[in-house]
Structures are given as C-alpha cells and as structure tokens.
Amino acid sequence: MLNRTITRTVYRATTTRSAIAPTYRLFLRAQSTSHGNNHLNKDELPFKFSSTGPKLVKYSKDHEWLAMHNDGTTFIGITDYAAAALGDATYIELPEPNTVVEAGESIGSVESVKSASEVYAPVSGAVLEAHTELESHADYINSDPMGKGWIAKLMINEAANKDYLDELFTLEQYEKFLKSDE
Numbered sequence: 177m178l179n180r181t182i183t184r185t186v187y188r189a190t191t192t193r194s195a196i197a198p199t200y201r202l203f204l205r206a207q208s209t210s211h212g213n214n215h216l217n218k219d220e221l222p223f224k225f226s227s228t229g230p231k232l233v234k235y236s237k238d239h240e241w242l243a244m245h246n247d248g249t250t251f252i253g254i255t256d257y258a259a260a261a262l263g264d265a266t267y268i269e270l271p272e273p274n275t276v277v278e279a280g281e282s283i284g285s286v287e288s289v290k291s292a293s294e295v296y297a298p299v300s301g302a303v304l305e306a307h308t309e310l311e312s313h314a315d316y317i318n319s320d321p322m323g324k325g326w327i328a329k330l331m332i333n334e335a336a337n338k339d340y341l342d343e344l345f346t347l348e349q350y351e352k353f354l355k356s357d358e
Contacts, residue, residue, distance in 0.1 A: 217323025222251035234344035253326040263290035265317035270306035301332035
C-alpha cells in the first residue's frame with residue numbers, strides 16, 4: 177500500500193520571454209515508506225510497441241520515465257512515485273504533434289486535486305504523438321502511470337542524446353535515488 181505525504185511545495189516564479197506574465201514551476205518533494213511500482217507495464221503500448229520491447233527504460237530526477245525502442249520511438253510519462261505524490265489527476269496538458277523539444281523543456285503538465293506539475297522531456301526529439309486518450313481518462317496517470325498513462329511518443333536520435341541518456345537512472349538507480357531523497 178502506498179503511503180505518501182507531500183512534505184514541501186515551493187512555487188518559483190520565472191518570467192516568460194515577453195516578461196509580461198510570470199510562469200510557475202512546481203517543485204515537489206514527497207516522502208514515502210513505499211515507492212510503489214516504477215516498472216514499465218509489460219501489457220501496454222510503451223512496452224509492446226515493438227516485438228522485443230523497449231531497448232532501454234530510464235528515469236529522471238524529475239520523476240519522468242522513458243522507454244526507447246530500437247527504431248528511436250520513445251514513450252515518455254511520469255513515474256508511479258510522481259503520480260502518487262501529485263494525487264488524483266484531473267487534467268493533462270499534452271504536447272502538440274510535430275513539435276521539436278529539447279531535453280529539459282516542458283512537454284505538458286499534470287493537474288491534480290493537490291497541485292500541478294510540469295512534465296519535462298528527459299531527451300531531445302520530435303513529438304510523434306500525444307496520448308490524447310488522457311484528455312478523457314486523466315485517471316490513467318494514477319491507475320497505470322507506467323503503461324496506459326504514457327504522455328507522449330517522441331522520435332529521438334540515440335547518438336545525439338547519448339549524454340542525456342547517460343545522465344538518466346536505471347530502475348535500480350532511480351529506486352536508490354528515491355530512498356536517498358527521503
């Protein structure tokens with residue numbers, strides 16, 4: 177059973193390029209005695225996209241996951257840990273297809289009954305598809321964030337993203353990171 181408590185929420189204002197209106201970025205720190213299941217759901221599209229499954233699955237310090245397949249198709253979503261910390265998702269802002277994103281840029285956001293949080297691209301690439309089913313089923317973020325709750329599908333160049341991929345965690349490293357962050 178998951179037992180999560182939000183211990184700190186800090187809003188940090190940054191100005192947009194036009195300097196007219198501030199934008200807000202949510203920084204979450206969640207404590208937990210159990211971190212849930214941060215394994216990719218093998219019964220859903222992010223895993224089953226190719227017959228061999230993803231070439232690699234990695235995790236970011238911002239609690240996003242990516243599942244990259246041999247052809248460069250890469251699914252992105254938030255981890256079970258992040259979904260539990262946010263609470264019940266009520267609205268998902270999705271990226272526009274054909275948008276080119278750089279690593280670290282926002283590709284959308286998840287709003288919940290507790291708060292809202294940006295979702296960042298852990299790698300650079302072009303958005304092939306946004307998971308539009310989330311518009312009517314935001315609850316997938318909570319019930320299956322590592323499967324049905326995927327947010328975007330990108331096409332990436334592995335060689336061009338080598339440095340970013342090297343900085344991301346394996347599952348074991350991510351779980352160790354969660355324990356050290358408590």
